[in-house]
Each structure stands twice: as C-alpha cells, then as structure tokens.
Amino acid sequence: MHIDNAPNDLIQKIAALPEVKFIYEPVVMALGETKSDDQPASTVKEVGEWGINTIQAPELWAKGIKGDGIVVGIIDSGVRYTHESLKTSWRSEYGWFDPYNNTELPNDDQQGHGTHVTGIIVGKQGIGVAPNAQWIACKGCSDDFCEQYKVIQCAEFLLCPHDKDGNNSDCSKAPHVINNSWGLYDTIFWMEDTIAAWREAGIIPVFANGNNGTKGCAYSIYPAASPQVIAVGGTDFTDFLDPHSSLGPSVRNRLKPDISAPGVLIRSASSDNDVDYSWKSGTSMAAPHVSGAITLYLSANEDATYDQVYTALTNNVDTDTLTPPNKTCGGIPNTQYPNNLFGYGRVNIFKAVTALPSTPRPTLPHPPPKCTVWNDGYEISGSDIRAVSQRTAADCCDECRNTPKCNAFEFTHDNGGTCWLKDEDKPVNWVFNLAVQSARVLNPTNYLTTCTTLEDNTYYVGYDLISTERATAESCCGDCENTQGCKLFVWSNHSGGTCWLKYFKGTKVTVVGAKAGFLLRGPSSCGAVESNVDFVGENVAQQPADQAADCCAACHRNQACNAYSWLGGVCYLKVRRAETKVLDGVVSARVDKCSALETDVYYAGNDLWEVKADVADCCAICRETSYCNAFSWANGVCYLKSYKGASQANATFISAVVI
Numbered sequence: 001m002h003i004d005n006a007p008n009d010l011i012q013k014i015a016a017l018p019e020v021k022f023i024y025e026p027v028v029m030a031l032g033e034t035k036s037d038d039q040p041a042s043t044v045k046e047v048g049e050w051g052i053n054t055i056q057a058p059e060l061w062a063k064g065i066k067g068d069g070i071v072v073g074i075i076d077s078g079v080r081y082t083h084e085s086l087k088t089s090w091r092s093e094y095g096w097f098d099p100y101n102n103t104e105l106p107n108d109d110q111q112g113h114g115t116h117v118t119g120i121i122v123g124k125q126g127i128g129v130a131p132n133a134q135w136i137a138c139k140g141c142s143d144d145f146c147e148q149y150k151v152i153q154c155a156e157f158l159l160c161p162h163d164k165d166g167n168n169s170d171c172s173k174a175p176h177v178i179n180n181s182w183g184l185y186d187t188i189f190w191m192e193d194t195i196a197a198w199r200e201a202g203i204i205p206v207f208a209n210g211n212n213g214t215k216g217c218a219y220s221i222y223p224a225a226s227p228q229v230i231a232v233g234g235t236d237f238t239d240f241l242d243p244h245s246s247l248g249p250s251v252r253n254r255l256k257p258d259i260s261a262p263g264v265l266i267r268s269a270s271s272d273n274d275v276d277y278s279w280k281s282g283t284s285m286a287a288p289h290v291s292g293a294i295t296l297y298l299s300a301n302e303d304a305t306y307d308q309v310y311t312a313l314t315n316n317v318d319t320d321t322l323t324p325p326n327k328t329c330g331g332i333p334n335t336q337y338p339n340n341l342f343g344y345g346r347v348n349i350f351k352a353v354t355a356l357p358s359t360p361r362p363t364l365p366h367p368p369p370k371c372t373v374w375n376d377g378y379e380i381s382g383s384d385i386r387a388v389s390q391r392t393a394a395d396c397c398d399e400c401r402n403t404p405k406c407n408a409f410e411f412t413h414d415n416g417g418t419c420w421l422k423d424e425d426k427p428v429n430w431v432f433n434l435a436v437q438s439a440r441v442l443n444p445t446n447y448l449t450t451c452t453t454l455e456d457n458t459y460y461v462g463y464d465l466i467s468t469e470r471a472t473a474e475s476c477c478g479d480c481e482n483t484q485g486c487k488l489f490v491w492s493n494h495s496g497g498t499c500w501l502k503y504f505k506g507t508k509v510t511v512v513g514a515k516a517g518f519l520l521r522g523p524s525s526c527g528a529v530e531s532n533v534d535f536v537g538e539n540v541a542q543q544p545a546d547q548a549a550d551c552c553a554a555c556h557r558n559q560a561c562n563a564y565s566w567l568g569g570v571c572y573l574k575v576r577r578a579e580t581k582v583l584d585g586v587v588s589a590r591v592d593k594c595s596a597l598e599t600d601v602y603y604a605g606n607d608l609w610e611v612k613a614d615v616a617d618c619c620a621i622c623r624e625t626s627y628c629n630a631f632s633w634a635n636g637v638c639y640l641k642s643y644k645g646a647s648q649a650n651a652t653f654i655s656a657v658v659i
Contacts, residue, residue: 051262056350067130073158073175075140076114081106085123094161094173095136099153112271119269120288129292179291181284183221208283209257210246217329225250234263234286248340249330257343261289293349317345331482371397379436402475451477452559459511463504473515526552527590534583538574548587555591562620576620594619602650630657
C-alpha cells in the first residue's frame with residue numbers, strides 16, 4: 001500500500017494494526033550517474049562498438065544468434081521509440097506504461113538515460129548486443145530520480161503487462177529479461193517480494209551494481225545487492241575495473257557484483273533526435289551488456305532457467321585479461337575469482353553459449369558473514385574500547401574483529417568517519433540515535449593471536465602484494481591472514497594509515513612510526529626443556545608468565561624469538577640459544593620455527609653463506625639472516641640458503657625450511 005502525504009495520526013493507526021509488519025518512508029532512488037558526450041551520428045557511426053566486440057557478441061551473430069524471439073523489459077527514464085536504432089524493435093502491444101504522466105507512446109527526458117540503455121541491449125545500427133530482440137519499457141524514473149512507488153508500478157506492469165490505464169492485463173506478454181540501471185545504497189531490502197514474483201514467472205532480473213567505487217568496499221546499491229538478481233559491475237576497454245564501479249560485498253555480506261561487463265565510453269542511441277548517438281559511462285551501461293548477453297543466450301537456449309543462465313554466464317567468463325585494482329574486499333583477494341570487485345569475471349557471451357552445458361568451473365562458496373546486518377538509527381550502550389578513524393561504515397567490522405575484546409561497534413560521521421569499538425558481552429542495549437549505524441561481530445576472534453608481536457619503528461623493504469587502508473597496525477593482521485601469499489606486513493601512517501602486505505621478508509630498516517608483524521603459520525615446536533640452565537644474553541623481550549610452559553606461546557608470537565628462559569614468573573625471550581650457564585630455578589628451551597628436519601637430504605644450490613653451529617640452532621640462525629628461507633646442515637656447519645632447492649639424497653646432510 002502506498003499513501004501520499006499520510007498524516008502522523010493515520011500512520012499511527014495503521015502501525016497499530018496486527019496485519020502490518022513494516023511502515024517505510026518512500027524511497028527515492030537515482031538513475032546510475034553517467035558521463036555523456038553527445039555527437040551527431042555522422043561523427044560517431046564509424047567508431048567500433050568495443051563493448052559488444054569485447055563480450056564477443058558478433059561471433060554469435062555470425063551463427064545466426066541475434067536475440068530472435070526474446071523480449072526485454074526496461075525500467076528507466078523512458079525510451080525515444082522513434083530513434084532509427086530502436087523503432088523497428090519496439091513491441092507496441094502492451095509495450096509501454098508511464099505511471100508519471102500516463103502517456104500513450106514511449107518517450108524519454110533530455111538526459112536520455114533509458115534510450116541509451118535500451119540501445120545497448122537491442123539497438124540496430126551496430127550498437128546493440130541482441131539486435132533482433134524486441135523491447136518494452138516502463139517509465140520508473142524522471143529527472144534522474146526513481147520514486148519507489150513508481151518503480152513498483154513498473155515492476156507490476158512488466159510482471160503482467162496491461163494497457164496505459166492499468167486495465168486488460170495479459171501476463172503472457174511479460175518479458176524474458178528485465179534491465180534495471182538504477183538503485184540506491186540501502187540496508188532495507190524492500191523489493192524482495194516483487195523480485196521473487198519476477199523469478200517465479202521465469203523473468204531474469206539484471207541490475208547495475210552502482211557507481212560508488214570511490215567510496216570503498218561494501219557499497220553495492222540495492223536492489224543489485226539482492227541475492228535474487230544478477231548485479232553487474234563495469235570495466236573499461238583495457239579490462240581494468242571502472243574506478244566508479246561499486247565494490248561488494250553487499251550490506252548482507254553477499255558477494256557482489258555477480259559479473260562485470262563493459263561500461264566506459266559506450267556508444268548508443270541519444271534521445272536528442274532520431275539519428276544521433278552518444279557516449280555514456282557507468283554500471284548503467286554495463287548492466288545492459290549483460291541483459292543483451294542473456295537475451296542472446298535465451299535465443300539459443302529457449303527454455304533456460306535463471307539458474308542455468310547464471311551458471312552459463314559465470315562459468316564462462318574472462319578473467320585472465322582483467323587487471324584488478326589494489327583492493328581486497330570482503331576478505332577475498334583481488335586475484336581470486338569470484339571476488340567483490342569483478343564478481344566471477346567479465347562476461348563473454350560467445351563462450352557461454354558455445355560451452356557444453358556440463359562444462360565445470362569450480363566456484364567458491366560465499367564467505368560467511370563476519371558481522372551482523374547494520375542496525376540503522378541505533379547506538380549500542382556499552383563500554384568503548386577505542387575510536388578509530390574510518391571513511392566508511394563497512395570498515396568497522398574488520399576493525400572490531402582485529403581488536404582484542406571488541407565484539408560490537410558503531411559508525412558515525414564524526415571527524416570524517418569514526419568506528420566506535422565496544423566490549424559488550426551482555427545482550428546489547430540498543431538506544432535510538434538517528435545519526436548512528438551499529439552492528440555486532442559474529443563469532444568474535446582475537447586476530448592478534450595469529451600474528452607476532454608488533455615491531456616498533458621497523459620496516460621491511462619491498463616484496464609487496466597489496467596495500468589496505470587501516471587506521472591501526474593491529475588491524476593489518478587480519479588483512480594479511482585473508483590475503484593469499486601474505487607472510488608479513490608493515491604499517492605506516494601513509495594516507496591516514498596503510499598496511500603493506502608482503503610475501504617475503506626484505507631488508508629490515510628503521511623507519512620511525514612504522515610497525516611490522518608476521519603471520520604465524522602453525523604452532524611452533526618447543527624443544528626439550530633444560531632445567532636449571534640459563535640461556536645467557538640474546539634477549540629480545542620479556543613478559544610475565546605464571547609458569548614456564550607459557551613461554552613457548554609467547555616466543556611463538558614474537559617474530560625475533562627462537563628460544564626462552566623462564567625465572568621467577570618472567571619469560572625472557574631470546575634470539576637463540578648461545579652461551580649457557582647453570583642457574584637454579586631457571587627453565588629454558590629452544591623454540592623451533594622451521595619444518596621437521598629431513599635426514600639424509602641436501603637442498604641443492606641457493607647458498608648464502610656458512611655458519612658453524614649445532615643443527616638445533618640452524619633454524620634460529622637462518623631466521624635472523626636476511627633472505628634465508630632454508631638450510632642444510634652437515635658436520636657442524638649450517639649452510640644457509642635463500643630458497644629450498646632440489647632435494648638430493650645425501651646421507652651426510654640434514655635439511656629444513658623456515659615456516
């Protein structure tokens with residue numbers, strides 16, 4: 001039910017009815033922002049349509065697959081139906097509805113957003129992906145904005161088309177695909193029932209994922225964020241991600257976008273007159289590439305279901321040509337697919353149509369949610385641990401999970417964005433505050449136990465994988481753990497706080513303010529305890545401990561530690577076991593951070609230098625030697641190596657690698 005200008009007393013009466021679950025204020029959404037450069041047709045007709053070529057639609061045209069028999073629905077600003085590229089493909093019967101002005105024939109505003117979108121899907125003159133398909137449309141948007149009630153009216157029209165006055169419905173006239181290049185970042189999923197009705201009717205919904213890429217991760221707009229739709233990100237002609245293309249995951253932690261498509265400088269029909277064309281950019285242009293691709297697929301596979309289409313498209317994408325931005329969103333590395341940047345990859349409709357239906361493509365399950373859904377307009381009455389500057393609310397979840405004792409958090413726009421991290425182990429006491437978003441951590445963990453103690457004023461040069469924006473060094477540990485190949489990190493205050501994630505320990509240098517830490521890879525092996533024996537000197541740190549057994553874990557967390565001595569409730573963490581002396585009450589042991597020793601094995605080549613030492617000390621010596629990652633030992637000498645070479649049988653040697 002939609003009520004214009006409802007007075008408060010009426011709202012209260014409706015809210016009191018037991019049948020009423022929710023009351024929402026009307027949502028006003030935006031058409032996808034685009035950049036345009038209108039030019040006469042004579043100027044631009046000679047320009048090749050790079051987007052269509054990139055997804056290999058012409059290869060299907062050559063096989064006679066051009067979208068015949070398929071109808072596409074468009075909810076947008078309207079369509080200039082008389083344009084030369086569109087006039088012959090409009091299905092006039094039940095083909096237009098205008099809930100704004102009740103017009104008889106399709107029309108568009110001066111921006112021409114809907115005309116441009118429609119041209120990309122079905123346009124002739126070389127601009128459309130599926131030029132032999134038909135289109136119908138509904139004016140869900142006007143003057144760059146889309147009113148929720150008008151959009152719902154359009155959705156109902158496309159589900160079961162009717163005449164311009166809303167009468168004489170004929171559900172058999174519903175389209176096969178509906179393109180939606182509009183939306184809004186929203187935590188309320190208000191359209192799910194409508195989308196479910198589309199899906200039940202066999203209609204495939206496609207949505208632009210939005211143009212919030214510069215805001216960071218987790219800014220997919222809704223309804224693209226819905227799990228029931230295909231959300232589309234944008235790429236450019238070099239297969240880079242469009243910097244404006246919104247990044248996932250969704251506010252409910254679902255992987256988004258689902259797929260990507262060309263969306264930068266796309267030529268299509270202009271609403272200025274019947275012969276002009278224009279270039280526009282945005283995910284508004286990427287989504288119709290996918291809608292057109294689905295149209296071609298359905299033309300070749302007439303009875304394909306949503307799941308079959310989704311599988312075919314996502315199992316046959318291009319990924320090897322993509323260049324991902326230096327970002328990790330939702331804990332998925334940017335080089336792993338699917339991810340929250342491109343989705344499964346960039347669409348290739350020729351591969352999707354010509355691949356065997358049983359062609360396997362391994363896919364990964366969506367990562368489990370780390371935090372609850374945002375509770376808009378409520379703060380948490382609890383104990384603050386600390387406040388962290390972050391530009392977006394999406395970053396608060398990782399900040400909390402990476403902070404000891406934090407299990408709930410809030411986000412406000414104070415000082416450009418602030419996460420308020422809280423220790424709240426009781427049932428949360430929610431307090432209404434319109435300026436606050438809040439959430440809780442699911443299955444809180446203390447990520448700091450998975451990384452070594454931070455080294456102050458320390459920087460390891462080179463060997464970067466990626467960088468992430470983090471306000472504190474403590475938050476880098478979780479990023480390293482969730483990035484494939486990461487072994488260590490360095491944090492600096494660059495750009496308000498940056499984690500430099502690295503795959504190899506380079507040269508150690510002193511940089512004031514920098515902090516470094518290493519990812520712990522499995523438990524260390526603590527050697528035999530030596531009672532009443534003190535390991536003299538070589539101290540790197542000390543910390544209280546009730547018993548000597550606690551020192552092993554403490555050494556494990558300290559990157560420089562390879563041995564310890566315990567005395568009087570204190571662990572003395574040491575670089576290595578060197579000189580020893582008898583001292584009553586002391587308990588000492590080595591802590592081995594290398595693989596199990598391989599007897600009768602020699603690692604060939606990659607030698608750094610030789611050090612005389614017991615085999616039990618080779619691991620510590622290697623770990624403290626720049627570029628050393630493995631060793632072989634024989635006859636009282638450690639042969640330090642940059643890498644593990646080929647294993648050769650040799651009864652004289654014992655070998656291992658640093659873990």
